[in-house]
Amino acid sequence: MRCSHLRLDPRGYPIIAVIPQEPGEEDYGALSEQRKLVLAAYDLCAVCAMPFRDELRWQVTFDDQLQHMGETPTFNEAPEHEVCALYAAQVCPFVSSPHARLGDAQRKGQRRAETLVLAGFDSTAAVYGHDSELQVGKSILMFDMAGLRRTHRLTGADDARQVYEAALLDEVPIQLDDAEQRIVDLLCAPTPEEGEDPGAVMAGATWFIGAAFCPRIRQVQAMNKFAEAKDDLYFQLAANFLFEPDKMAEWEDASDPSTAAAVSWFRTRESLPTVLQQWRVAGARRVRDSRGRRPRLSDAAIVSQRDEAAIRRRQEAESALRKGRRKKR
Numbered sequence: 643m644r645c646s647h648l649r650l651d652p653r654g655y656p657i658i659a660v661i662p663q664e665p666g667e668e669d670y671g672a673l674s675e676q677r678k679l680v681l682a683a684y685d686l687c688a689v690c691a692m693p694f695r696d697e698l699r700w701q702v703t704f705d706d707q708l709q710h711m712g713e714t715p716t717f718n719e720a721p722e723h724e725v726c727a728l729y730a731a732q733v734c735p736f737v738s739s740p741h742a743r744l745g746d747a748q749r750k751g752q753r754r755a756e757t758l759v760l761a762g763f764d765s766t767a768a769v770y771g772h773d774s775e776l777q778v779g780k781s782i783l784m785f786d787m788a789g790l791r792r793t794h795r796l797t798g799a800d801d802a803r804q805v806y807e808a809a810l811l812d813e814v815p816i817q818l819d820d821a822e823q824r825i826v827d828l829l830c831a832p833t834p835e836e837g838e839d840p841g842a843v844m845a846g847a848t849w850f851i852g853a854a855f856c857p858r859i860r861q862v863q864a865m866n867k868f869a870e871a872k873d874d875l876y877f878q879l880a881a882n883f884l885f886e887p888d889k890m891a892e893w894e895d896a897s898d899p900s901t902a903a904a905v906s907w908f909r910t911r912e913s914l915p916t917v918l919q920q921w922r923v924a925g926a927r928r929v930r931d932s933r934g935r936r937p938r939l940s941d942a943a944i945v946s947q948r949d950e951a952a953i954r955r956r957q958e959a960e961s962a963l964r965k966g967r968r969k970k971r
């Protein structure tokens with residue numbers, strides 16, 4: 643299955659991509675902002691760390707919450723594949739219990755939600771730093787989602803299991819190219835030398851390829867190390883790469899594996915994920931060279947190509963499947 647490459651914790655649960663995962667200190671009750679940045683930059687699923695391709699991107703909501711969230715609802719969690727969201731809904735207490743990530747004091751007096759509503763969107767519309775609603779004075783990364791296509795309303799464990807098993811039957815294996823495989827491998831294993839959660843080094847590497855220009859990224863505390871680096875190294879290198887993308891070639895054999903992998907990945911994309919490209923466009927508006935000129939982004943893939951044929955195939959397959967299921971009942 644899609645999560646089979648993830649490390650397992652001592653209880654045998656896969657260690658999902660978005661949680662802080664210092665070996666031995668994996669924390670299912672928390673989200674790693676550094677890992678969220680990496681997932682956003684490479685357009686990866688928050689559970690299995692694999693790319694979305696043209697699959698819908700799913701978020702978790704409760705009861706009628708979605709109706710009050712507007713056209714492009716904002717979430718503090720990174721999106722997931724359908725099958726991964728359904729898997730997490732079954733096994734993860736922090737998904738199936740809406741307030742599990744809040745402290746006891748905050749949880750008191752809050753009504754327990756009755757229906758878990760998984761919502762599948764066409765695209766991730768934007769990713770940016772924003773004040774956290776849960777923790778005063780802290781900024782976290784937010785994900786705006788666009789194009790709500792489908793929902794799963796789950797009212798109990800049996801429900802969740804049935805829908806999950808149906809989704810498993812439709813699961814399409816995701817083929818990775820070499821550069822993608824390197825990113826996924828790095829993200830899902832402790833760092834080779836120090837044996838640490840690779841989230842930090844990988845987040846730093848994404849700054850170089852464009853995450854440095856994510857709006858309000860400097861306000862996110864987990865990014866302090868990069869925001870406050872000597873000579874603003876992370877931002878400056880990202881700006882230099884905007885002006886001279888060819889210079890990235892020199893970093894493909896950088897001693898830091900995360901940097902080498904990030905640059906190799908970037909240089910082998912036909913098109914960039916929409917969110918990363920948005921950050922780079924925002925960056926190009928902000929930086930100037932010594933003669934006051936702005937970078938031109940023409941040599942990087944500007945617009946993410948939507949594979950319309952693949953999207954149509956998926957939609958047809960889905961509607962055929964839905965019809966089939968209705969008949970069975």
Ligand SMILES: [Zn+2]
Nearest residue numbers: 687690723726
């Ligand atoms: Zn996934």
